[in-house]
Amino acid sequence: MIRYSLICENAHDFEGWFSESADFDRQKASGFLACPVCGSLDISKVLMAPSVSTARHKEKIGALAVNEAQKEVVAKLKEVITSIRANSEDVGERFPEEARKIHYGETEARGIVGQASPSEVKSLIDEGIEIAPLPMLPDDTN
Known part of the structure; x- marks a missing residue:
């Protein structure tokens, strides 16, 4: 599975998981990919750094804050x-x-x-x- 950081035209950030890189393009072209916040179909990939698992990183994952929205x-x-x-x-x-x-x-x-x-x-x-x-x-x- 491939994880992409995504953003819609209204600047809502979210992530998507795809079985292969071409799945993003197919889902976007078919109108299947929409922002979970506003429903926008204008979705783009966001440049992201590679994920490297370290003990320090694992500690941070457990402490992520979730806002009310x-x-x-x-x-x-x-x-x-x-x-x-x-x-x-x-x-x-x-x-x-x-x-x-x-x-x-x-x-x-x-x-x-x-x-x-x-x-x-x-x-x-x-x-x-x-x-x-x-x-x-x-x-x-x-």
């Missing part, structure tokens, strides 16, 4: 993700297969969630199947 955004994201999961069928590792069946009209259209490898995600996008990743938020992994 960021807490509010994370809370809203949690609400949206909870709503999506509550109104979708969890198909687990069958996600790519079920997404294709829905796309090609072989089964009923419905909301689904599940898992897919980066190569499966790329194949689905290449086939024109509209999918979106659900972000993993800090509390999701603790």
Whole structure:
């Protein structure tokens, strides 16, 4: 996975994770990449220094401050993700297969969630199947 620091036309900073460098360009061109704060589609990569893991760096990561606006955004994201999961069928590792069946009209259209490898995600996008990743938020992994 490749992590890019991104910025929108309204100067909102955020980061994005992509399976390969060309994914950023494809998602931007398809209108799939939007600012999580304002929804702007005018997104650019920000020059970033390489990440080198050191003991001092690990200490700093644990002490990052989150301002109120960021807490509010994370809370809203949690609400949206909870709503999506509550109104979708969890198909687990069958996600790519079920997404294709829905796309090609072989089964009923419905909301689904599940898992897919980066190569499966790329194949689905290449086939024109509209999918979106659900972000993993800090509390999701603790």
